[in-house]
Amino acid sequence: MEGEFIVKKAKMIIDKAYKIAEIDERVYGSFIEHLGRAVYGGLYEPGHPEADEQGFRKDVIDLVQQLNVPIVRYPGGNMVSAYNWEDGIGPKEDRPKRLELAWRVIETNEVGTNEFVDWAKKAGSEVMMAINLGTRGIDAARNIIEYTNHPSGTYWSDLRVKHGYKEPHKIKTWCLGNEMDGPWQVGQKTAYEYGRLASEAGKAMRLVDPDIELVSCGSSNTDMPTFPDWEAETLTHTYDVVDYISLHQYFGNRDDDSQNFIANGMELERFISTVTSVADYIKAKKRSKKTLMLSFDEWNVWYHSNDADKEIEPWTVAPPQLEDHYNFEDALLVGSILITFLKHADRVKMACMAQLVNVIAPIMTENMGAAWKQTIYYPYMHASVYGRGVSLKAIVDSPKFDTKDYTDVEYLDTAVVYNEEEEELTVFALNRHIEDDLHVTINVSGFEDYEIKEHIVLEHDDLKAVNTATHESVTPHRNGNAVLQDGFIEAKLSKASWHVVRLRASKTTN
Known part of the structure; x- marks a missing residue:
């Protein structure tokens, strides 16, 4: 009628x-890049009423602890592709200020590897460390893992001890570069170039510490003209060395079509299915017994802030960048994304919401002011806190x-x-x-x-x-x-x- x-x-x-798989808690991970106010003004703000003895904001740490974040990817992101990790160790007064090329700002290096490991411990998280395979390569990769993971008795490990960290950090999970297919990346590589470099860098790192896990760099997104050929070519070289391949995906609602926007979990399903198929093809091609897992180490809603960032004055310190102010429909899509990860728990073992504080983030802060929860905080918290098990x-x-x-x-x-x-x-x-x-x-x-x-x-x-x-x-x-x-x-x-x-x-x- x-x-x-x-x-x-x-x-x-x-x-x-009807079991799919045991859920790896690291699927509820997050991401901190030296970008905008994620670190300076977000995690770290000496002089703030809530700052601890190291300058880390305790109100932010409390909000991160409520999310129960198990792992945080660091220090990038695009930033890592021209980053000299040595700039962020040793006495702060001796650290150089650098032109940070990815976001065209000044990097003060007040926070570096040791400080971030300290912060992660306070927040109850592990560190997923990314290495620079843009402007650097095998030598820097083996040196940083010697610095962070080797007990002592060598140049780099003894330097860590000298810097006040007697025990090794034992960082387990390492990303071999970031979005190396992207023309915006400093040191962009072809699939062949990246595959060979990542394979050799990973091999050297495993010689230093055989217990680490490695993530091979996948396509920057599904719109890349080389997707999914990039995965097939790079994994031909890295498959035997790595444990995961990375996936990155952001969603926006530029057309203001809410119904279509909330349905974007369908695209995520296709993305996971495609990458899984390619990885399994390489497994079959190599006659390997190893099944490669997926690390969705960048994902979120991202579109509110893009145009405003074009007006940022270059070569300033920690200007506000990519500070999306999320609405209710964004939270619904974030919930759908998390549901999708859980439905693919047999292959999606790690995931990092990008990012954690201020920069496309569930947590926002004011400089010298308050910290608060964005709309997307809540489905993320619910999944992380209650989504542990099978x-x-x-x-x-x-x-x-x-x-x-x-x-x-x-x-x-x-x-x-x-x-x-x-x-x-x-x-x-x-x-x-x-x-x-x-x-x-x-x-x-x-x-x-x-x-x-x-x-x-x-x-x-x-x-x-x-x-x-x-x-x-x-x-x-x-x-x-x-x-x-x-x-x-x-x-x-x-x-x-x-x-x-x-x-x-x-x-x-x-």
């Missing part, structure tokens, strides 16, 4: 036996819709995490439709003694709503409507909303 309202309905089945494959029957770029987009975007040790089950769910509510029925009959612990909801009437230092308009609440009865969860997901339904075994206390 014309004008009749039809309730959209979706169904799910969750079973303990990723389960949910059987989903959802209505679908089409957008400008995508067809058959499911209303219900969902991932399920089972933590057997804690006897907890978490359902992450996103209603991607911006106009229709969605009624969801979830069969959890295999979890007989479980009960709903809480139903967290992030929703807002305005897709463009933002948070500021003085007012957080977009925040989650714990008044969700999920009900469990006779082995079935019934829940209404309001239009364009993010949900976390947590179940726990009834015999479990707390």
Whole structure:
């Protein structure tokens, strides 16, 4: 009948036996580059009321700890491709100021390798270190790992001891360059040039420390003319040396098409599938027993700030750059991205939201002022805190819709995490439709003694709503409507909303 309202309905089945893989906690990593106010004015601001004895902002550390970030990529990014790591060690008064070519600013080198390792420990994170394969190569690569990881008794390791760090840092994960296919990169390489250099640099690094993990540099994005040939060519050289290949992806809403924007998880699915296929092709070609994993070491929403940055005066110190102010629909897409990673937990083992503070970041600060949570902070925090365990494959029957770029987009975007040790089950769910509510029925009959612990909801009437230092308009609440009865969860997901339904075994206390 014309004008009749039809309730959209979706169904799910969750079973303990439908395992995808154990989730590597490093999929909830982040990224700090010497860019804009990420370091200076973000992590580090001597003289700030919240600064500790090293100049690190304790209010920022507290917000990072709440996110439970397991690993942080450092120091770049584009910046690393012309970075001399030696500039950032030793007495600060002796460190040189340099022209930083990637972002055309002055790098003071007040914060370097040792300071960042200290900061990471305070924040409860490990370090994913990137090396310069743009202007430098094998020699610098072997020297930095000798400095950071070798115990003592050699030039570089003894220099670290002299700088006040008797014990080695034991940095485990290393990125072999950054976006080396990009014409914006200092020292851009062809696939062959990069593959050979990365292979030899990685080989030298493993001779110094055989226990490290290495990440081969993938395409800068899916729009690169060489994608995915770049992956095929470079992995031909690096496959036997590395453990991961990197993926980078940013999404924007320049056309102000919210429905299409929120559906971008479909593009992410294609990206992961393509890179996985290429890696497996090289595995077959080499007759290798090793399966290469994926490191999504740059991802986020990024488009709000691009035009404004063109007006920045060059050769200044830590000017504001890429300070996107995120809205509610950005948070929804971030939730969808995290769901996608969990659905591919068998191959996506690491991921770094780019970046962590001020620069396209979940955390914002004012110089000498407050720190606060952007909208995207919340789905990131929920996934990191509650998404530890085994990723389960949910059987989903959802209505679908089409957008400008995508067809058959499911209303219900969902991932399920089972933590057997804690006897907890978490359902992450996103209603991607911006106009229709969605009624969801979830069969959890295999979890007989479980009960709903809480139903967290992030929703807002305005897709463009933002948070500021003085007012957080977009925040989650714990008044969700999920009900469990006779082995079935019934829940209404309001239009364009993010949900976390947590179940726990009834015999479990707390």
